[in-house]
Amino acid sequence: MSERKEVYVLGHRNPDTDSICSAIAYADVKNKENDGNHYVAARAGQISSETSYVLQRFGMRQPTYVNNIGTRVRDMEIRKIPGINEGISMKKAWSMMAEMNAVTLPIVDANNVLDGIITINDIATSYMENQDSTMIAKAKTPYCNILETLEAKMLVGDPDAVFEHGNVVIAVANPDVMENYIEKDDMVITGNRYESQLSAIESGAGCILVCLGAEVSRSIQKLARDNNCAVLTTPLDTYTVAHRISQCMPVKAFMRTKDLVTFTPSDYTDAIKDTMQNTRIRDFPVIDKNGKYVGMISRRNLLGIRKRSVILVDHNERSQAVENIENAEILEIIDHHRIGSLETMAPVYFRNEPVGCTATIIYSIYKEKGFEVPPQIAGLLCSAILSDTLMFRSPTCTMLDRAAAEALSAIAGIDCQSFGIEMFTAGSNLKDKTPEEIFYQDYKKFEFGDVTFGVGQINSMSGSELDELERRLRPYLEKSCREHGLSMMFFMLTNIIEESTRLMCYGESADMLVEDAFGRAPKAGTIWLKGVVSRKKQLIPAFIDAISKEAGGGV
Incomplete structure (x- = not known):
């Protein structure tokens, strides 16, 4: 089943009574046809005192305000990549990217507010350039990350603690020599040699990592506990542990938090296009007005963007149309003016009649389709005709306009002459306007x-x-x-x-x-x-x- 499309029925930029009333009425016609789309009456500018009076008189709301019909970020395919916590390991972030075929992950706090991003390039760079043996501590790496990344078990210590002091040292030398290069709080990667484990603890190590799943004696565990030294055991060999240890670091150590390029769902795509193309980052977070993370978009999403659909009433001039009309999908045009400068990409339904008011054409469409005109809408259409024809005084007025107004006034329960005077009097009250x-x-x-x-x-x-x-x-x-x-x-x-x-x-x-x-x-x-x-x-x-x-x- 195809997705239900929203279509705006829209008049010109400085809408008069005909433009507004015809948009409301034609949206009603199109929704009565029930073709699967949802038609919304809209306006491209502020309404006049006259139109405001007409809408209030017949109990109708102002149409939706649309001053730019261009596509917005919300019209793009926003990828719902889940936000991650700043504490997860680089390895887990890398794995998530591989699973989701993503190159950027958003980092959010407990309230889903965007804190930063990390890209696949950030992870690769951190891995290639990380030659500092103190980096694990500087990154304040949680032991839970080390346990997960190294498939390890903690025999002594608190899994929720953080390794934040010391170097990472591989114990390959003789125990007597180890005493010379192991410093207080270091993390020592070692094997199953009792002497090496003992030497590391006695030298003040903060953690020993025992490889190849070797047993750790009770005496070593007790000594480690007495000296506040964590003990972890992993089935991995020394090389693999040394290879993976930097992947334990939390993403917060490398995430980008400054000068982030973000967009909101209401941003226009033509306004963000240059920014996206001139930035090396491929994916961009979308956040709401409160800074909360919504999803991710990329440059490729611009290619498949859905144009916003529109039906134009009471105009067919590009200079009078809503801004960005050239980037919209025009489905129909209903008008009574001269043929103007608008061009469409595909054939459209274009109805243009030499009458005094678009509302007259809309009334004809109601009759042709056999739809009953609701009294409120009849009042709107009659008001539009009276306004555009200056109560039948304008040379644009035709017999069709007069006949339509009389029929509509009967449905609405108004008298054309007296109501017309009321409407124009209300509309000419301009003392409070600039x-x-x-x-x-x-x-x-x-x-x-x-x-x-x-x-x-x-x-x-x-x-x-x-x-x-x-x-x-x-x-x-x-x-x-x-x-x-x-x-x-x-x-x-x-x-x-x-x-x-x-x-x-x-x-x-x-x-x-x-x-x-x-x-x-x-x-x-x-x-x-x-x-x-x-x-x-x-x-x-x-x-x-x-x-x-x-x-x-x-x-």
Whole structure:
């Protein structure tokens, strides 16, 4: 059975009421189809006062906020390599790596918080470069590690104790000579010779390691106990013991704890890609926000990463889409605007109709599929149509929009005219918003050849409110144009009742473009356009036509 995929249904970056409501409704349609995927309504930006009012009016939550559709670490295959304790032996760590086909092990504390990592190169380096006979003590090696690594038994001493003083010495000389090089607390590797064992204890050894499983007499054990000397016996020969002894050291002696490269599940893969490729370590720990270990990822995991799936509503322009859309898997597009600049890797279901609102198309889909429209969603779709068509005053409004709104209003139990006034009144209450919040409440960027500009729009039923908005937004027009690196910036202050727009302009060629498009030049950066209320059907087409004529030499 294939894994259930999560698919976001998403509008444009600065969502209006249509963008939000259509996303919620189309997610409902897709989930009703029950194709095995889970569809989630999402938003790519902050919602406006108007949209907030609509959602509250019909008891619906805001869609999930997704400002970047790029893949994250959580979308990668995170390998659940278990974390290890810093006290385990190097040999055990090496064996675990071999069993799990891993080259890096995470080291965690008792609360699963990441303390460090150890790599196969760290272990190999420690083995090849460890020529210091005091290293076992410096590493504070637990006797339990020595017992495990050397397959040994402890005849005298505490298995939980730590060997932390002295050298490691192999007793191959005559007992008389041994007294000259065995020092206090040394670990002495010896055979079954009673004299050698006795000489080591009398010289102050801290531990004797008896090889080849030789018997250790009771008298030696008693003497060792009286002199606080541990006694271990192993079936291994002297060479093997000498070979393995450095493998007893705990990983904490060689683990990496500084400048660790770690990632969190929410990190975007495009942001971590360079870091992974420019670091010699092959595997990287993933930790949560509390520092707790989650798993491991490697560079090869980037190759098989699952793209996030998305359905776009109310737009098909790359400049208006959520960030990183080029790295997402687009499954469908439902829109009512001109065909834009988005490209897909594979064929997709693309439904684009010349109506005044995406919600009108969504309503048609409900009817075509025989799905009942829930009253709350009917209220959302009706609100979207009233908003996009300016209560049927916009030239974008069609008979299909009007018929859909009337049918939906009946399901939702509202009156189009009175509810529309309520909605626009709530939406134009902008006193507590900053110029930036107002400016981006309904803002879109457009690209035509070498010309790139932005257009924002605010609808109001009050001329005096538009006067105040023009005063507040004028300084921000220049600031926004500069910050975005655009050649021109425009803002439509649309009066719904008068069916007109004050167009604010900024940019070196802005006045010329407006004059070419409408036959009159702005005065003091503003022009009044009677009968112009639609950005999509009136302003943008006029600009495109003017830009095309200029590019074609006036043809």
